[in-house]
Amino acid sequence: MEEELIGIKNAALSFVLEADSLESLEETKLQFLGKSGKLTLTIKEIKKVPQEKRAAVGMLANEVKETIEQAIESQTQKLKNKNLSHVIKKIDVTSPGKAEPIGHLHLVTQAIEEITDIFKSIGFTRVRYPEVEWDWYSFTALNFPLNHPARDDWETFFIDEKEHDKFGPMLLTPHTSSGQIREMLENKPPIKMLNIAKTYRRQIDVGHTPMFHQFETLAVSENLSITHLKGTLDYFVKSFFGSKIKTRIRPYHFEFTEPSFEVDITCTVCLGKGCKLCKEGWLEMGGAGMVHPNVLKNAGIDSEKYKGFASGWGVERVLMMRENLNIDDLRLIYSNKLDFLEQF
Amino acid sequence: MNILIPESWLREYLETKASTKQIASVLSQTSVSVEKIQKINEDFVYDIEVTTNRPDLMSVTGVAREANVGLYNEQIETKFSPFKIELLAKSTDSFPIEVKNDSTIVNRICAIVMTVKVRKSSKIISDRLEACGIRSLNNIIDITNYVMRETGHPTHVFDLDRLNTKYLTITRSQKGEEITTLDGKTHFLFGDDIIAKDENGRIVDLLGVMGSQNSVITENTKRILFFVDNNNPINIRNTSMNLGIRTEAAILNEKGIDPNLAMTALLRGIELYQKHADGKIESKILDIYPNKREQKSIKITNKKITDVIGVDIPLNKSRQILEKLGFEVNEVKETLEVKVPSLRGDMEIEEDIIEEIARIYGYQNLPSIIPSFFNNRPYKFHDSFYFENKIKTAMKYLGFNEVYTYSLVSEEKFEGPIENALKIKNPLSIDMQYMRNSLVPSLLQVIDENKGINEIKIFELSNTYEKKTGDLPKETLMFSGIIKKENADFYEVKGLIEEVLKDIGITDLIFKNSKRAGIGASILKGDEFLGEIEILDTNLIDFELSFATLLKLANTKKVYKPLAKFPAIHEDISIISTLDTEEIINQIGSVNKIINEVYLKDSYNESRTFHITYRDFDKNLTKEDVSKVRLEILKILKDKLKAQVRE
Numbered sequence: 004m005e006e007e008l009i010g011i012k013n014a015a016l017s018f019v020l021e022a023d024s025l026e027s028l029e030e031t032k033l034q035f036l037g038k039s040g041k042l043t044l045t046i047k048e049i050k051k052v053p054q055e056k057r058a059a060v061g062m063l064a065n066e067v068k069e070t071i072e073q074a075i076e077s078q079t080q081k082l083k084n085k086n087l088s089h090v091i092k093k094i095d096v097t098s099p100g101k102a103e104p105i106g107h108l109h110l111v112t113q114a115i116e117e118i119t120d121i122f123k124s125i126g127f128t129r130v131r132y133p134e135v136e137w138d139w140y141s142f143t144a145l146n147f148p149l150n151h152p153a154r155d156d157w158e159t160f161f162i163d164e165k166e167h168d169k170f171g172p173m174l175l176t177p178h179t180s181s182g183q184i185r186e187m188l189e190n191k192p193p194i195k196m197l198n199i200a201k202t203y204r205r206q207i208d209v210g211h212t213p214m215f216h217q218f219e220t221l222a223v224s225e226n227l228s229i230t231h232l233k234g235t236l237d238y239f240v241k242s243f244f245g246s247k248i249k250t251r252i253r254p255y256h257f258e259f260t261e262p263s264f265e266v267d268i269t270c271t272v273c274l275g276k277g278c279k280l281c282k283e284g285w286l287e288m289g290g291a292g293m294v295h296p297n298v299l300k301n302a303g304i305d306s307e308k309y310k311g312f313a314s315g316w317g318v319e320r321v322l323m324m325r326e327n328l329n330i331d332d333l334r335l336i337y338s339n340k341l342d343f344l345e346q347f
Numbered sequence: 348m349n350i351l352i353p354e355s356w357l358r359e360y361l362e363t364k365a366s367t368k369q370i371a372s373v374l375s376q377t378s379v380s381v382e383k384i385q386k387i388n389e390d391f392v393y394d395i396e397v398t399t400n401r402p403d404l405m406s407v408t409g410v411a412r413e414a415n416v417g418l419y420n421e422q423i424e425t426k427f428s429p430f431k432i433e434l435l436a437k438s439t440d441s442f443p444i445e446v447k448n449d450s451t452i453v454n455r456i457c458a459i460v461m462t463v464k465v466r467k468s469s470k471i472i473s474d475r476l477e478a479c480g481i482r483s484l485n486n487i488i489d490i491t492n493y494v495m496r497e498t499g500h501p502t503h504v505f506d507l508d509r510l511n512t513k514y515l516t517i518t519r520s521q522k523g524e525e526i527t528t529l530d531g532k533t534h535f536l537f538g539d540d541i542i543a544k545d546e547n548g549r550i551v552d553l554l555g556v557m558g559s560q561n562s563v564i565t566e567n568t569k570r571i572l573f574f575v576d577n578n579n580p581i582n583i584r585n586t587s588m589n590l591g592i593r594t595e596a597a598i599l600n601e602k603g604i605d606p607n608l609a610m611t612a613l614l615r616g617i618e619l620y621q622k623h624a625d626g627k628i629e630s631k632i633l634d635i636y637p638n639k640r641e642q643k644s645i646k647i648t649n650k651k652i653t654d655v656i657g658v659d660i661p662l663n664k665s666r667q668i669l670e671k672l673g674f675e676v677n678e679v680k681e682t683l684e685v686k687v688p689s690l691r692g693d694m695e696i697e698e699d700i701i702e703e704i705a706r707i708y709g710y711q712n713l714p715s716i717i718p719s720f721f722n723n724r725p726y727k728f729h730d731s732f733y734f735e736n737k738i739k740t741a742m743k744y745l746g747f748n749e750v751y752t753y754s755l756v757s758e759e760k761f762e763g764p765i766e767n768a769l770k771i772k773n774p775l776s777i778d779m780q781y782m783r784n785s786l787v788p789s790l791l792q793v794i795d796e797n798k799g800i801n802e803i804k805i806f807e808l809s810n811t812y813e814k815k816t817g818d819l820p821k822e823t824l825m826f827s828g829i830i831k832k833e834n835a836d837f838y839e840v841k842g843l844i845e846e847v848l849k850d851i852g853i854t855d856l857i858f859k860n861s862k863r864a865g866i867g868a869s870i871l872k873g874d875e876f877l878g879e880i881e882i883l884d885t886n887l888i889d890f891e892l893s894f895a896t897l898l899k900l901a902n903t904k905k906v907y908k909p910l911a912k913f914p915a916i917h918e919d920i921s922i923i924s925t926l927d928t929e930e931i932i933n934q935i936g937s938v939n940k941i942i943n944e945v946y947l948k949d950s951y952n953e954s955r956t957f958h959i960t961y962r963d964f965d966k967n968l969t970k971e972d973v974s975k976v977r978l979e980i981l982k983i984l985k986d987k988l989k990a991q992v993r994e
Contacts, residue, residue, distance in 0.1 A: 106747040163770040195722040228657025234715040254706040256398035262702030282382040339793040
């Protein structure tokens with residue numbers, strides 16, 4: 004019996020070591036340890052061994068079983084490793100990866116998100132008002148005189164609809180400033196509004212698209228002065244363009260603000276030294292000013308008690324200024340060439 | 348409007364130690380923006396952007412006056428010397444032409460008759476004019492331009508002998524009247540243009556815009572009528588824009604110029620003709636001045652000044668600034684009574700005066716303060732923009748490119764009868780004549796413009812416009828997209844919409860065969876119609892959903908379902924049936940409450956395999972529990988739904 008067990012052990016070990024695949028190893032395992040395996044059958048015979056030797060044979064049988072099991076286990080690991088290294092050698096880490104490509108948000112969406120976030124952080128709330136508007140909201144209430152050039156057919160798009168008795172002709176908003184009137188009529192001060200919207204002007208060339216986007220701020224409160232407008236502009240410019248960029252406001256003229264300002268920032272290309280793209284080291288960003296008392300009055304706000312400031316700038320413009328993208332033709336932004344859109 | 352001003356000319360009226368750059372910088376910060384400084388010959392030329400409310404700065408003397416105040420405030424030595432004109436020769440009492448004015452269109456006419464000698468201009472005049480971008484012609488014409496640039500008031504000169512008339516009648520043109528302007532072009536007038544007619548009714552001038560060929564100076568001119576007319580700006584603007592004549596005179600006149608300047612311009616012109624054209628005065632000075640500007644007076648308190656500017660500026664400082672700018676100021680206690688010079692037609696209200704003080708005081712000297720008050724509206728995190736952003740981001744990560752297409756479209760891109768479209772009265776082109784009512788045609792154009800690319804996934808979130816009688820159109824935000832690929836799959840688009848809407852809290856969508864023309868599906872949530880999927884071609888599928896409706900349903904509600912404590916049992920059943928998948932799933936699902944989930948796992952030819960998950964949340968399911976339910980399912984499938992079950 005003992006010899007038989009030793010014989011089984013030796014035979015099993017040599018089979019195990021010879022096994023060159025996980026399949027043949029599994030076969031060997033079944034052959035010896037399976038239900039009708041050699042060792043299993045032999046162990047069943049132990050009960051026939053005389054009483055006095057049975058314990059010793061039993062112990063030997065256990066030892067043989069454990070040895071075979073261990074050998075199988077170690078050979079399994081060896082074979083697995085061999086398989087893995089076989090696979091690993093096949094990997095060319097320089098070959099391209101595979102994934103479903105992620106798409107792109109439009110440049111303008113990306114800019115709008117960022118602008119919104121900056122103004123939100125100082126308490127401005129984003130709103131949306133009509134893109135097709137009455138003249139009254141876009142011009143009259145904003146203190147534009149009747150003969151102002153912006154009201155000409157060659158600057159603003161008008162809609163072929165009947166004029167409103169009170170509000171005049173229907174048009175496409177040439178600026179986001181109509182939102183000032185809408186906001187003040189709907190909401191009581193204190194107001195901190197951010198209006199971002201599509202705007203339309205009758206102009207198409209390398210520097211202009213007939214549709215573009217503006218972002219407009221309006222703050223109305225008691226005790227509001229030019230210093231607050233300056234603070235807000237500075238905060239936006241530093242946040243959006245970076246801390247190296249300075250702001251300056253200089254006198255300008257708009258019908259709906261008084262005083263009015265043009266806001267310049269340090270040229271982002273030459274950083275203020277003066278270059279081809281800028282005006283003596285400065286780039287014009289857009290307009291701003293203290294809300295004209297007539298505008299407050301037209302929107303039902305007591306112009307003696309409250310003061311306001313407002314600014315309105317082009318989304319595409321600030322984007323181009325920051326990124327120095329040198330897009331030589333602004334029309335590309337709305338041309339929807341995928342080769343263009345996928346760059347951002 | 349931009350104006351070019353040579354530095355040497357400016358310094359004739361501005362004595363200062365300030366450098367070229369200092370002058371530019373002070374002007375930009377306190378007055379009008381100097382955009383460029385260019386060196387031309389031995390002179391520097393300032394390129395200045397003048398705002399439309401300041402036509403008084405469209406001149407050398409105007410800019411000199413402003414620069415002087417800014418420099419003074421910067422404590423740089425400076426002095427402004429306005430014109431000192433004395434009439435050197437005696438004048439007669441008569442005037443050879445009777446001028447009949449119409450005071451509704453012309454505010455003032457100043458004129459004189461002189462004999463002159465026509466020749467080339469002196470170098471200084473022609474160089475300066477050329478540096479200003481004005482072509483030098485001869486001394487007589489050049490002086491009209493020189494005076495305009497120096498004083499800011501346009502002037503005109505006729506050849507008196509070519510004019511040859513006893514009367515000059517200023518009147519409004521009739522529509523269709525004809526004039527050949529001095530550049531040789533013939534124009535048909537639109538009506539209401541300001542014209543001058545001679546005794547025979549011949550048009551001899553288009554006032555304020557351009558002279559006419561029949562009375563222009565020639566090299567043989569001996570006698571001139573030097574004519575300074577101050578016109579109604581609205582008529583000038585219409586004439587100039589209608590006829591497309593954008594002369595410097597027209598650009599100035601349409602802004603409204605101080606009529607008091609007209610006499611200054613006339614006198615300065617006479618002086619220059621005497622000096623540069625052997626000019627001799629042959630008449631009295633004609634001055635027809637029906638519309639004098641009233642002197643405006645504005646009162647302002649120190650408190651108001653401080654409130655708007657945000658810092659305390661001493662009252663005497665404010666007063667000094669205003670006086671330097673040419674205002675007459677009377678200080679009464681804490682109030683300034685300000686008399687506005689006639690040059691400053693832009694001054695109307697207290698805020699206008701505050702701007703004058705603030706800009707000269709220097710915006711750079713004011714602090715920057717972020718207003719600390721909060722908006723009256725409560726802060727809303729989950730607003731429309733939040734959900735728009737969420738959808739856009741989801742689409743991006745699903746591989747879509749976002750596009751922005753024009754809201755203005757051609758007739759072909761409008762869906763349905765064109766009478767329903769909101770039409771642009773003055774379109775730029777027929778491609779942009781209507782406001783769109785669907786984004787899909789624009790997206791299809793994007794597909795078309797990217798022909799070379801075989802696989803395209805794009806989307807847009809933009810408004811459509813629906814005409815309403817007597818009111819503004821209804822603007823509806825739409826969420827639309829297109830997939831272009833070989834064998835485009837309806838289920839891919841359906842799945843995409845389900846996933847994206849799930850992300851904004853909208854589930855249990857209902858898909859029905861489309862009611863509209865074309866093959867596709869209508870998408871509903873309950874009774875609410877959300878939009879459509881449309882199969883356009885084997886390689887092209889679009890979808891369009893109303894974001895406005897989605898917004899009503901969108902939410903961020905969070906529901907907690909206890910996690911299952913007991914394991915589930917899974918099973919597949921394959922059947923052949925003509926019924927809709929949804930119907931079969933509903934039937935199986937309603938057999939017993941331990942059927943936790945049923946979905947279509949696979950379909951092959953006619954056969955569909957459904958995956959069923961059995962789960963009891965209160966106990967372990969046994970094989971017996973499941974097989975009992977299974978038998979019920981099979982019974983319903985076979986008997987009720989008449990389906991063939993593949994065992």
